[in-house]
Amino acid sequence: MSDLTKSEHPATGGALDPLSHGEGAVDRFPDPGLPEHKHRLSDKSEANAKRVERQVALIFGLSVLASIGGVVGYFAFPVGSTLGSVQASTLSIGLGLGIGMLGIGVAAVHWAKALMSDVEKVDERHPQRSDDATRAAAVQELKDGADDSRIARRPVLKGALVSAVAVAPLAFVVPFVGNLGGDWNVSRFRYTMWAPGVRLARDPDGALIRPEDVTIGSVWHVIPDGLDESEHMLEEKAKAVVLLVRLDPKDLTEEPGRESWSWDGIVAYSKVCTHVGCPVALYEQQTHHLLCPCHQSTFDVSDGAKVVFGPAKRALPQLPIMVDDEGYLAAQSDFHEMVGPSTWERERYVDYPVPDEEKAH
Structure with missing residues (x-):
């Protein structure tokens, strides 16, 4: 080290001193000062x-x-x-x-x-105090x-x-x-436009859907037939949007009492995430998982759309479906629970009956 500090730098010829301060220090880089101030x-x-x-x-x-x-x-x-x-x-x-x-x-x-x-x-360095x-x-x-x-x-x-x-x-x-003074009546989400016999239509063109149109692994964005004639079309669509998926029937696990809610592997679930209501629309065919893009809640379509990951606390509501006399996919009834995020009133409406006369009101 002593030889190195006393040697000459090969390029500049200056002394190589590892210290830039203290007695006898070599000032190798002179202070260039501030550039000339240019007036605006x-x-x-x-x-x-x-x-x-x-x-x-x-x-x-x-x-x-x-x-x-x-x-x-x-x-x-x-x-x-x-x-x-x-x-x-x-x-x-x-x-x-x-x-x-x-x-x-x-x-x-x-x-x-x-x-x-x-x-x-220029702010010179100095002791803290x-x-x-x-x-x-x-x-x-x-x-x-x-x-x-x-x-x-x-x-x-x-x-x-x-x-x-x-x-x-x-x-x-x-x-x-x-x-703040708007309608906070969450019971409005108790019912949607789905009712016995209401056909499933493709969103957004409204084309009716036959079972043979839905291939295994495909995903359809679905709305109720006649939605465009509703007086409150946007509000009704926000509640009634559905995701239709077809799986191999052997991959489908159905809860007791819900075996008749699907049709040859075709299942329909609410598209409204049960966390904060974002649209669930990302489907992974290999795992049968539906992903909400907002907060990554993940639902298993092959097992009742139950939550497998994320902040959502309950499965996506399932829409019971059937094939009507003309061969089109249709709803058996409305959802059997409220769609959308969980609320303090939701438990009152789980598996509620949906009589048409009450729904009309």
Whole structure:
């Protein structure tokens, strides 16, 4: 080691000293210092600074208008029973939120880059606890920095910033508060459009399904026939969507009393996850598993759609099916339990009867 430290570097000829501090240390890398400061246009004249200030205020103003537009859109495009109303409401609120938040970010960045101080500072290393004089100087530097940023001298920007930040949350607060008074009657999920004899139709074209159309391993997204004629089509579809799968009958395990709910290996289960209601739509043919893409709840189609993994706590409700006189797949009845996420009232409706006169009400 002693020979190495006293030798010459082959490329630079400088002494190879492993230490860069202490008595007799060799300073091999001189401090290059700070580059020459380049003044911005806003630094060169107050007129340029005022122009940037107006630009920032304008962007904040656009953010305010966008946020207000999102609130207006919530009332102007109420969610109805059509897909168009859902799209219009979602688009108006989303644009209001997105442009409002984007405006705040763009304005803040432009303000910082064009008006606030961009002079580089050097902070020398020192012991963690500075002396009182140094601490007082640091506090003074912070005050000087605030003065240098010209915040106090630009009330227009302060007002625009406060307005944009105050108004931006309204685009999602107002819809949230407005929906607090909605219909929280979870018993509406007790019944769906499925009833004895209602045929299974392919989603979205509504084509009726024959058993021979469904091959082993195939998956069909199914809705009740006549759904498009319903007054509340979207609400009814959200409850009644079904996933139809055909397995080899020898691979199918059926609970006692449910042997007649399938047809030659064809089974139908609710597509609404029993965790939080996401659409269960990913089918793995080899394992017969259905996966919910939201939180990875996994259901075994070959064994009553029971939960094999994930946060869901109960199996997917099964729709009893049959083949009608014309050879089409149809429902034997409605589901025998509530579809969707578990609720505090669900246990009241497990294996409930579904008389048509009660369902009509």
